[in-house]
Amino acid sequence: MTSEALPPTATPGVFDNVEHADFPHQRVAFCYDRRTGLRAIIAIHSLALGPAIGGCRIRPYADENAALADALRLSRSMTYKAASAGLDHGGGKAVIIGDPANVKSRELFEAFGRFVEEQGGRYITACDVGTVCDDMDIIGGVTRHVAFRSTAVGGSGDSGLNTALGVLQAMRAGAEAQWGTAELTGRTVGVEGLGKVGYNLVSLLHAEGAQVVATDVSAAAIERTRTEFPEVRIAESVLDAPVDIYAPCALGGTIDTTTVERITARLVCGGANNQLADPALENTLAGRGVLWVPDYVANAGGLIQAAGEVAGWTADATSKDVEAVFDTAKRVIDFARDSGVTTGVASRQLADQRIRAAESD
Structure with missing residues (x-):
């Protein structure tokens, strides 16, 4: 008896999609x-x-x-966010x-x-x-x-503040690499998205003495920000605005083959996941002198809070670990510089080392 050949599928199936070359x-x-x-x-x-x-x-x-x-x-x-943040x-x-x-x-x-x-x-x-x-x-x-x-x-509550705090710390590490100081006073930051992360980031940046330009698709979110922080300038777009730092804090994929050429900032660091529509776009950013702090490094604060809640950490202990995102981002940036690779490649290599070491135990 011969078996009948299965018809070819037009698109990859579920089992093809779940595979990845590394993990x-x-x-x-x-x-x-x-x-x-x-x-x-x-x-x-x-x-x-x-x-x-x-x-x-x-x-x-x-x-x-x-x-x-x-x-x-x-x-x-x-996976990379947890590994980069040192979480188990x-x-x-x-x-x-x-x-x-x-x-x-x-x-x-x-x-x-x-x-x-x-x-x-x-x-x-x-x-x-x-x-x-x-x-x-x-x-x-x-x-x-x-x-x-x-x-x-008995839970830890909303993660917006800790996520924003982690982004701020990663931003400070990126600023140190680009301008020689982690101080954000006087820097102009474009915050894209004024939800629970973006809104808290605006508040933290304001306390740091930064100048903030912000945008959101929600009129209610904009009005809330205007009311609480009247000094914040609202713009149609911050991606191509004259800012020092672009902080994408809405949905991902805002940096694509078209928008990547419009970015005027020298540092990209925000709370959104999957900011690059294509990982190869980091090479374009780097070629233009733009430093990108990988999203899963910068926005790890919420994940750290979740892990802390599961482990029973105190709020103070959680905040201390979130503030350590500065050290994580600095380690990635330094490794990238010393290895001659982009920060995205560097962060993945460092995370891969940790994952492979765990798999070999």
Whole structure:
């Protein structure tokens, strides 16, 4: 008997997508609950350093492939973020398909929490785009593998301030490399996105004496910033504004083949994930004398807070570790300079060393 050949697929399948040349994803779970309509994907990229940790985001993805691509890309970034920050965690991410304004309910989050529990502690979920601490409280009712619960139930609360604090520290390290001083007084910083990270970053920059130019697609976010910080200048765009530092703090991919040529800043350091639409664009930035602090280095403050909540750290201990993002960013920048590579390559090499050492134990 001869076996019938399978027809060729038009696009790579799931098992092709989860592979990666260096570290393939270790587990991808597709979660469906008929009663609530939950459609979610939990992607666990690496468990080499410890349980995977990463947020749960809700977005109205165009289709399941788009949701899968986002989960895989983000979970891999979380692996590098955890490894770079010195945490004993791997990278994971969960995505729920739907508009957060319509699909969120207690029942849906309880169903999602049960899927998290089924991972047996391999994945710890947390807040992300479209989810808040109250949602984590519901999830925490069915699984202990959750972070960013509200302080009212013993959690660490919202991660916006710690993420912004980490970005500020990475920005100071980048400023030291570019201008010889970590002081941001008098520097002009373009903050793109005024959500919980961008808004807190504006506040911290204001305290540092920096001049801030900001933008957001939300009129409410702009009005809030105007009210609290009337000295902040609002612009249509900050990416190509005359600023010293460009801080992308909205969704990723803002630096692409077109926008990369418009950047006037000498330092790019922000809270958004996956800022480069193509990793090769870092070479273009470097060729133009622009220093990029890799996003997963700069925005590790929230992840550090999540790990601290899971481990039972005090708020002071967490803040101290978040402030150490300065040292992490400086180590990456110095390694890149000494090795003759970009900061993106340097950060990946340093993280790879740590992951491989754990895998060989």
